[in-house]
Amino acid sequence: METLLTLFLFIFAVALIILVLVQPDRSHGMSGSMGMGGSNTVFGVSKDGGPLARATEVVAFLFILSALLLYLVK
Secondary structure, eight states: OHHHHHHHHHHHHHHHHHHHHHSOOOOBHHHHHTTOSSOSSTTSSOSOOOHHHHHHHHHHHHHHHHHHHHHHHO
16 A cells, blocks of 8 residues: 555655656746836736646645545555
C-alpha cells in the first residue's frame, strides 16, 4: 500500500511540475505586479485560466491528498 501511494505521489508531483511550467505567463513584469500596466481587474490579472489552470488545481489536490494518505498509512 505504501509503495502504491508513493508511486502516486511521485506521478502527481511530476505532473504538477509539468502543468505549472506549461502555463502561459499572466504577469506583465514589474508593472503587472505593482498594479500598473493598464489592466481592467482589481488585482491585475483575470483569474480565469481555462482548462489548464483547472487541471493544475485537480492535480495539486490529488498530490496533497496522496501525501496525507501516505502519512496516515505509515
